[in-house]
Amino acid sequence: MLALTGCLFDGDTLHPHATVLIQDGVILEVGTNLPIPAGTLVLDAGPDGTILPGLIDLHVHARPDYAHWFPEAGVTTVRDAGNSLDVIRDLRTLAHSGEGPRVYASGTILDGEDSIFQHFGEGVLIEVGDQRAGAWILQNVQDAQGAVDALVAAGVDTVKLYEQLPPDAFQAAVQRARDHGLPVMTDLGTRFTRGLDGARVDALEALDMGVRTIEHASGFALAFQRLGFDAATQFPTDDVLRQFARAVVDAGAVLVPTLSVH
Incomplete structure (x- = not known):
């Protein structure tokens, strides 16, 4: 003892x-x-x-070569928000041996054909099914359903949807994940990334579709713009912020804020 x-x-x-x-x-x-x-x-x-209890990092993109850093820093569980299925397998192997944290994983990110991942190098953005890819290309409802089925077969814990997904594919992926009993997380971009000029679905739409977590507080700048404001120069009033907060609460969803240090 x-x-x-x-x-x-x-x-x-x-x-x-x-x-x-x-x-x-x-x-x-x-x-x-x-x-x-x-x-x-x-x-x-x-x-x-x-x-103190083991810490949980709610949003990481971990790599096996530094997985041991997490438990050494008191982080015993991570929620991996996007990695190839090969990497997730390796991370879970390390977790099983006690050399890395427990991994709650989304696996491969699902995005549209104009995804930002096309600029990340060869093999990152590929058709559905490649275990080495960081993101799979979805063009329609059938692609979305097939991709979610493939992720479920690979043993993911959640599904990650990205900013370039067409609305019909986005909705189909959320519904398919729900059919399998899996939650959906999403990154819809911010005003500092591609949230105003590249995203297809805004935060209010995503919440209405059944997304359970909004990563980076993303998608709200686009929703603000679609309400008729200039999101590049204006900040939401208290009334608009309350509207956004109420949408999250009514959807039973969670806002996952993140901090990037450059």
Whole structure:
């Protein structure tokens, strides 16, 4: 048996003098001033340390060569928002061996033929089915349904839809994912990327179709523009922001903000 002792943060409250009892990798009990059975290995966090649950990174594009950095930094689970199926397989192998974090994966990104991924090099944007591709090209409803079926067969946990998808293919992919019981995440672009001139579906439309998470707070600039505003120079009023927030809440969806450091 193993006992972790010291100050514990449970995600909400800081508990001094806490003990976490663990056996065979399973937490048996957590409490303050718990009795510790004889023969238990005790690891104390010390006066400057804190025990806390494993962190979850909600949006990554991980690579096997640095997967070990996540658990070393306290991140025990990642939500991978787009990678080839080959890479996801390797990441899950590392997770199984304890060398990497648990992986909640979308696998291959689904996008239209004018995808930004066409500029990322040969083999990144390919027709549906290639295990090495980072993104698959969808042109119609049938492509969308087939792509989602292929991702389900590969064992993904969610489906990632990108900004260039035609609306009918976007809707078909969401519905197919729902038929399989999978949630859908989407990146629809922002005003700083291709969200105003390249995206086909805006955030309000995506939420109405059944998307469960909006990555990067994307798609709202396009929705703002379609409401008649100049998204490049104007900022939404409180009323418009409340409209956007209400759409997320009414859809039972989640906004996933992200920070990129350049």
